[in-house]
Amino acid sequence: QVQLVESGGGLVQAGGSLRLSCAAPGRTLSTYAMGWFRQAPGKAREFVATINWIGGQTYYADYVKGRFNISRDNAKNTLYLQMNTLKPEDTAVYYCAAKGVITWEHWGQGTQVTVSS
16 A cells, blocks of 8 residues: 655635645655546545656646646655646645556545635
8 A cells, every 4th residue: 555645735815826745655656657636525536637657748637727737756756736826616625646557546635725716
């Protein structure tokens, strides 16, 4: 089991920015494709962005494309999500995940992002 720990969430005004981080203490993430997901109150968890193991390929949900940027530093064993031009509808708990052969196998506990209007 890979323990993932998110950080960087908080309260920000609409139009502001936050950077989320995801680390795996004592474990390497370099062999995993990684992703960010989010879950707003009363809604299902939804995909935000993903990045392949070496960082050369990224993919974004349409509702964050052009505003969010996913990246990774394998030397630091850390995944990032830079979130710009935040909107109130971005308010959610954000989770990082590591992908196994087929499915997203390892999940963090989440970090709360709240965007005020």
